[in-house]
Amino acid sequence: MGKSMKWLSAALVILAVLLGTALAGDVPPQEILDWMKNESNMYTSEYEDYISFDLPDGSQQSYFIVDGGFSMYGFTKEQGGAWKYTSSGMAMEYHQVTQLVRHDDTQLRADGRTYPDDLGFDILCTSPRTVLSYHYDGEYFSVCGWTDPAKYEGTVIVRGTALEYYPAGSTTPEAVVDAGENLRTWTFDFDRHPATPEDAKALASIARDKVENLFPGYTMRYYSVYNHGDWADATYSRIADGCLHFKTVTYNAYCDEENKIAGQFDIVPVPLSASLLKRLETEPFETLISPYPGDDRFLTDDAIDTTRLPVEGEILVADPQSRAIIFLTKDAAENRYVQVFTLNEQGEYVLSAKTDALPKDTYLDMWHRVDGEVSFQWHQQRGQAGYRQLADGDWYLNWVMIEDEEGSFYFGPYYFGIVPEATWGGIGSGSQKIVVGSFKSYELDGADLISLPVSWETAIDALDSEGWAVVNNPDPADRLHLRVKPDRSGASLGKFYNGTPVQIIGQKGDWSQVRIGLDGLTGWMMTEYLAMGKEASSVYAAFPQKVYRDEYYEGNYAYDDKTMRNKISLTGSYQVVGVVEEDGVRLYILLTNLGETGYVPQEWMFDGNG
Incomplete structure (x- = not known):
C-alpha cells in the first residue's frame, strides 16, 4: 500500500472516531423509522442523529433529528408496549442542529456542579457554541439551560423555576431571575428565550405576582401570559353598590408605560340581582361569573337586576363592554333580539339599540369578539355578521359573510362605502375602484340580518351616494x-x-x-x-402602497395632525391618501377604513418587500 493510501486510511479512521464520539450513537428501532416514512409528511431524508433513554418507570423515550437538522421528533415506549409518536417541531428555531450529546454524571456545568444522572442531552447547533440542554425532571425532559453566545457571553442554567445567568468563565451567577409559573412559556421557543438578565427581568415584571395587586379594591380573576412571556392579559373584578365592575388589562414586558400596561378598559358596571349578590357571599366567584375571555359572563339565569337595567325577555347571553352592555334575549314567542344598553350621565341604564327579530338559531360569537364589537352567527354559521361601535357611540355593520350552494360572499362596508372584491388596506395604485356612499340601513338599531347583502350587486344597490x-x-x-379657504391662495392642508x-x-x-x-x-x-x-x-385609486418599517411597525403609530405633537395608534386598516409638509418634514396622510386620520413621517414607511 502506498503512502498516500496509508494516509487516507488513517484519516478515515480518525474521522470515524470523531463521528462516533460526536453523535449520540443510538440506533432507532425499525418501527419508528417505519412510522416516520409512512405517517409523517415532514420526514424527507435520513435522520441526522438519534438518542434514547431508559426511564426509572420502565418506559423509554427517544428523540431524533431529521430534515437537515431543522426538525426534532419524540417517541415514547411504555413498559411492555409499542413505540408511540409523542412530539414534533423545531428543535432550536433558526438554528440548524448537528448533534445530540448525552449527559453524564461527571459533566461539569457552568456552576461547577455535575448532572445527577445521564437522563438528559445537549442539542448542539451549527452556530458556534450554541447549545440547548434538556434533562429529565421525573415527568418530562425539560429545558435545563442553554448557551447562545450571539446574545449572551455566558451560560444560562434553569434551576427549579429560576434562571441563573453565569458570565463566561465564572461559576457565580451575575443574576438570578424567578420565572415562576411562566417558566415553560419563557423557554418554549429557543429563539425567544430571555437571552440576558435584562430580558428575564423584563418578563418577570409582568408575572402574576407583580401585577396581581396593582388595583386596590379589585381581585384578579384571570391571568394568562403569551408570546413567549412578552405579553399577559389579566381580568380584575370588584362588587360595589350592587354592581359588578370588571377591569381588563394587557401588559407588555417591554412597554415604557407605568406598570407595563399596554392597554386597559373598564366595563360598564352591571347591576346584579339580589339572589346573585347573596350567593357570591358564600359560593366561589368563578362558579357564578366567568372571568375568562370568550365566555358568557354570567353562569346563572337570574344574574341581572332588571329593576335597574330594564332588559326585556329571557337573557341568553350578556356581554358587558366598555361603553355598552349587550344582551341576546328571547321572548315568549321564541323570537331572538339583541338589546344594547348604555349608562347616561344620570347613572340610568338606557336602551340605545335593539335589532329586529333575528333568525331563531342566532347566537353571539363570544370567542372571537373584542370590545366595541358584536358578532352574530345564524343558520348553522352559514350566516355571520359583525357590528362595530364608532366613536359617536352608534353601532354600524362592520362585515358580513354569507355561505350558500354557490360559495361564500364576504362584504366589509366602510364608513365611506365599499371596495368591491378587495379590502381598503389592499388597494394598489390604478388597480381598484371605490364605491362611495352611506349605508343608512346598516345600523344595529333595527337591524334585520336576513336583509343583509348577499352579493356585491346588492351591496352597491344599498348605498346612498348623495353627498x-x-x-x-x-x-x-x-x-x-385641500385648502383652508375656497381660493388657490389658501394654505394647503395636504395634497390628495x-x-x-x-x-x-x-x-x-x-x-x-x-x-x-x-x-x-x-x-x-x-x-x-x-x-x-x-x-x-x-375612478381608479392612485394610492401608493406603503408599509411601516420594522422599527415603527408595532402599534401602527401616527400623529393626530401635521404638527406632530400627539401620537396615536391607528386601529383600522390604512391607506396613504395624501401628503403634506410641515416645518420641512414631509408627511404621509393616512386614512383608515374606520375614518381615522393620521400623519406619518415619510421616513417611517417604505414600499415593502411584496
Missing part, C-alpha cells in the same frame, strides 16, 4: 390640494391622491367644502376635480 365624492385628477400622478373619499358638506362657487375621515379634517377642494355620487365608481 359623497372621490378625488379625480385628470392625471392620476397629480394630487389635489385619486380615489380619496370625501363627504361634501358645502359649496361656494367653483369650490366644494369637504370632510376627509371622521376626525375633523375639513377644507376646500376644487369641484371640477371631484367625481360625485355614482360617477365616483369609475
